[in-house]
Amino acid sequence: MSDNLLEIENLRIALNGDPEQEVVKGLDMEIKPGQTMCLVGESGSGKSLTALATMGLLPKVLVPHAGSIRMKGEELLTATPQRLRKLRATAMSMIFQEPMTALNPVARVGAQIEEVLEFHSDMSQSQRKRRAMEMMEAVHLPDVDKMYRSFPHQLSGGQRQRIMIAMALIMRPQLLIADEPTTALDVTTQAQILSLIRELREEQGTAVMFITHDMGVVSEIAEDVTVLKLGEVMETQPLDQLLRHPQTDYTRDLLRSVPSHVPRAASPDSSEKVVLSTQSLCKTYGGSGFIFKSREVNAAQDVSLALQHGRTLGIVGESGSGKSTVARCIMRLIDPTSGQIMVGDEDIAQMHQRDLKARRRKIQIVFQDPMRSLNPRREIGESIIEGPLNFGVPRAKAVERARELLELVGLPASAVDRFPHQFSGGQRQRIAIARALAVDPDILVADEAVSALDVSVQAQVLDLLAELQKRLGLGILFITHDLGVAAQICDEVMVMQHGRVVEYGPAGRVLGDPREEYTKALISAAPGRHWDFANFRPFSESGRAATSAPPSA
Amino acid sequence: MTDQTVFTPGDGRVSPLDRVREIVFSSPFVFIASLILAIIVLSALFAPWVVPHDPVRLTPAQRLKPPSEIYWLGTDAYGRDLFSRIIYGGRISLVVGLGAAVFAVASGLMLGLLAGYIRWLDAILMRMVDGLMAIPNILLAIAIVSLWGAGIWTVLIAITIPEVPRVVRLVRSVVLSAREEPYVEAAIAAGSSTWLIMRRHLLPNTIAPLIIQGTYICASAILVEAILSFLGAGINPETPSWGNIMAEGRIYFQINPGIVLWPGIVVSVAILAINLLGDAVRDALDPRMAKRGIDR
């Protein structure tokens, strides 16, 4: 009898129980009481499935057909549904990735927390309420009385995630499984949640199985780390050990792909002509309505920027700060409320859609979500040539060009007649880039173009963009909330908050030596900023901190 | 979104024929439904070669005969062969069903696309659509038929008109949500015109829901035709349709229930088959249904 809390041994999970279609291939793992174990690995490597298998919540089609999962010696895979129900919330509980959808939208959050007590304790109604409120306070929710009666949609993402945590911990389980609990949150909120989990673990002695693909987060929270790849364990090591001495090539590659928070050298020439600029751009949403006006949102206020030929301007800021709004105004996908948008020497801010059509070939956009920005029903070739056809390029020529472009972005030319779902996320994002390039634009707007991608894939796409920029002299407007990414690609950075520009300047200066409080807060919240993953050591040891000025600044 | 998606080599297209085959063989229910439907459609199509008797020829001396070797299902009140009438009746009923589905879907599709994409038109069209929807459909149909005279065209129109608003609303809602999709924005950014966007990006999205709506309309039109006949506002009773065979036969329910029950069974089976097929197509076209395993 070991002293492990959770033991997973040779866990094999297969689609429909068919050993040919295994998605988890003989996983072993042990978690001791009070230990924090991080599960890392690229998307699809089986992290979530392992967690779900432990909870007994696997989708029906996925069958654990071999191995065992033991909780304090008790086999879970063969436990009855009743027994599992009993164990959930009391012995083990789970927090899910999406705080938006993991809560029942039509029930008050207080009731959702209390529900746990209803089934796992014999407290009275009022006791339950008191306990729930205590727990809500314990996760540092403000104004608990009001929160208690709120519906999920009335809370922010961070608050919702706290509710989830309160719900998971209210019965003081011995094991907390957190499946990417912060991925959907912006950096500041993420930092708060991570420290909350740390704090609760220390107070309650809960063991944590923490799932993430973000090495930064790992470096902040893990004691031990298990690296997964395609359903197999690559290695398990204590955190420091892993970061300094990764045992496998896979782990090494993974660590090398993590974008550094040290800004890259800016492109040398800063006297190039301005290809895109805005003056006092404002966008106000809402305010319309037949009798009763809807609420107004000032999504962008007084935004002025200038993008030079062949250079990259980054826009960073937390979620909802108005980054996309600026991008969409510039693309004239929405109509700006006021201000100017100069493309070349023409103001397109109030231009009629008909006249815009011809101007569109100068400026193209790459959207955040590569799957949704490609029509799933059309071959990707069709998507790529749509623009050229609109601008009068003969079809045969357009297709020829599409093939070239695919090769340019590193895909086989023969891929033109495949459908989007037949590609991986990174490949799709390359297709989206190829599409944007198809009309030979001067300006490329990339709105969170790499946020949805794995670090390794992300790195490839960023390299691609940099290369293209060098070859074609594109001006890139790059929108991201990831400061590491911004540091890697931008020549200049603009920080936004609540629709306003807070700070604007050369990337090295803004990220290395921020002047505004907000920028500082943003930078200090970024997880893993102390660690130089690519060189397997902390920055402190490499002799310069992430916050110090880059050499070329 | 998984990035692990395997890069499937080879041709990604599925030919329409394969698609049909896939749907038909997706479950034994669907297979049987397709088979039955095929039999009904073919026998209606080739009715003149299938039926043993002239379906309109009156032979008063043979009225209300029970099933026999000559008259397989017996005869109706005019001495016409019930079996032959049911086979021929399929022609009208299927034409009404298909016609209503095609007309309703076609006109609803046009109006819905317009409403969904052209803001100012939307308000006007939607008021009219709301108004049409508010008028009770059977009453509207009865009014149209009895006012304009009963013929296959009027019955078709009467059945179609009340269905159009539903299609318009459906298409409009699909368009409204599709036009928020990034790929539509991407098309705008690529300089595509409104019409091109509708044709390339919005129209294909409406197809799956329209097929389901279409099968529903088809089935309900066959029933409404029967109801109109029942209420005395159906197709000219000389021409057999499943509806008017039943309607004419109902007073003989005690004497020869087969006149109502046989066509009733055929109608039910046909509609059942159409519905099952519609569901199967829906499942095939809506990947979410097929892919998503339900957690237990």
Added chain:
Amino acid sequence: ETLVAVKHSALRVLDPILTTAYMSRNHGYMIFDTLFALDESMTPQPQMVDSWTVSDDGLTYRFTLREGLKFHDGSPVTGDDVAASIARWGERDGMGQVLMDFVESMGQDGDNVFVMNMKEPYGLVIDSLAKPSSNVPFIMPKRLAETPSTEPIPEQIGSGPFTWVEEEFQPGVKAVYAKFEDYVPRDEEPSWSAGGKVVKVDRVEWVVMPDDQTTLNAIMAGEIDYWESPPSDLLPVLEASGELEVRNLNVLGYQTIMRPNALHPPMDNPLIRKAAIASVYQKDVLDAMIGNPDLYSLCGAMFVCGTPLATDVGSETLTEGNGQDLARQLLEEAGYDGTPIVIMHPTDVGTLRTQPVVVAQAMRDVGFEVDLQAMDWQTLVGRRASQAPIADGGWNMFMTNWVGADVFNPLVNNMVNGKGPDGGWFGWPDVPELEELRMAYATSGSLEEQQEIAAKIQEVAYDEGVYAPIGQYFVPSAWTSNLEGVLDGPAPFFWNISKN
């Protein structure tokens, strides 16, 4: 005690003078009374009238009303009421209009004497006043009878054996009548609408059931007492139940007819009209429509078999079914060019659904092109009034049914009216000879003379192809066996029936 009866259709219009609808006529018989009434030998008998005299020159009629006749509002019936009622009826009814042509003046002489002065002697005065079917000369209070004949009377007050229960009237659902306690019946035995109208139940409810199948179930389950006109096909089921009585009450039955429109080509040619008639065999029509031979008879008499004026002159093809060759020959002779004949086909009326189908088939068989147009009865009613050409919504032919009593002499029979587009009946044949003959009939003295003229009319009518009876049929009624005293008559009567 309440007697629940299912009627053949809904009571809609309550004024039996405004409309000729049978339901309104039947309603009239409930709450109104008549001066004279026909007995089962079709002889006029006094009903409200106690005694009457005719002056020797035949110009003055004096009718003395019975003692104690009262309207439902309590006022006595006077000669003035009668005069006003007859005048209103005379505006609407065909036979009444003829009568009015002969009347010089009408009025009262003392409270209960009604006097009628004629311009010249007229043989059918009493027959007119005893007219049994639509429109029946019902007697109503003067204030009601003064309503223009194109507007409905505002109240239902009569002197008949039943009173009208307005509160419970739901058009299209039910009509309710209560026994009129102050009604003074005659002493004679009831016979058709003549004789004593003794009411033996407290209430009569007329209900409408939209579905025959439902009515059948309801009467079998004992939920209703009386079914006025069950479809003939259901009679065996009703008879077989053992608890129901099924009997034909109307010995003259119904005449079903086909009526060509004489205004438009090709049917403006009498030869074509005759060809159409010659193509039809009554037995085919009746077999399809009624089925049971006990319930129909082949009858070519325009004035209905079983009446004094019945004759089979000119009707051989109809009753023998041997006219197809003649029809083809006539078509040839007329040079028929294949123009389709538009037959209006009402699909919502059970008793009219069949004939057009059979006739169409018969006509096609001899070489006609037929365009059978389905429509509801009300569309037909609207459209048949149109004299417009076919292309503009006109028509060539339709079928309808008449109660025997509505067609049993040349004056009431609308179809032998030859006045043409002005004053003729739908179809509008313009045959002056027919009009002369009808006038001769009206003024003729003896039955023999009448029979002779009627036969001549029939001959001319067939020869001109103005219309053809395509069968006589009977519609038995059914009632539960606890009803007694159900009367025969040209219309259904509800007095004399007791329920135990």
Added chain:
Amino acid sequence: MFGYIVQRILAAVPVMGFVALFVFLMLRLTPGDPAAIIAGDTATPEQLQRIREALGLNDPLHIQFITWIGNLFQGDFGTSVISGKPVIELIAARMEPTISLALTTIILSVLIAVPLGVIAAWKHGTLIDRFVMLISVLGFSVPVFVIGYLMISLFSMQLNWFPVQGFRPIGDGLGQFLHRIALPTFTLTLLYIALIARITRTSMLEILGDDYIRTARAKGLPERLVLMRHALRNCSVPIITVIGIGFALIISGVVVTESVFNLPGLGRLTVDAVLARDYPVIQAVILLASLIYVVINLLIDIAYVLLDPRIRYS
């Protein structure tokens, strides 16, 4: 909330206006003449003309329309041209059977169909699911009158459990009322079970894959509560929509049931009125039915807001 309701009611005005105009024109521009119907078989053209005059049918169309609308605003729905009774009285007398039947049908259908749908979704892909779906497809595959006849011949004629026809107002006693309304209710219910069970199943299927259902399970809740408390509540919006639309449909759908069971309801009134070209009655009934539809839609929208806190008035 109040403002929202006012706004919605204002928005209904053009809808009703469209219905009024549509119905009016449809009736007047088509053949059929109530005067000919009143006059009967022997009327001369001149008499017809006078009757038309008396009914106001000779006025120009726009005058007739304006008069009608004007009277409507004064609460006057006109009088039936055929029976001479005020339309409002005719309708009032016919409301109860129709509304009763609609209510009993909806209530019974919901009670049966929702659990069926839930079970089918829960047992998705199993034989139970298939069976429930088959039953419900069958429900709307069989013409209503065929179901009605079969019901009567089984339950009334053979078993003698229910009367074959007729209606008793609820004022005559609940027992009487239910006894009479039972068969028509069963008949119509089959159809609505089909509709409601299907939508329940479909929306449950979608919801059951949602994250918060997994959360509920992760909390260790019993399956019954996961389904009822978390899943069902979240699909109430589509279900309510179908119920609401179903209710509106019933108003016209009862025509056949009313005929088969001889219920003196609105459906029959309208059919009779159409067949007799009783314009004021047809216009009023259709307008009323549309109004009911609009009101039900309003209620549905209000229900949305109550059931789903995310939906706001807009």
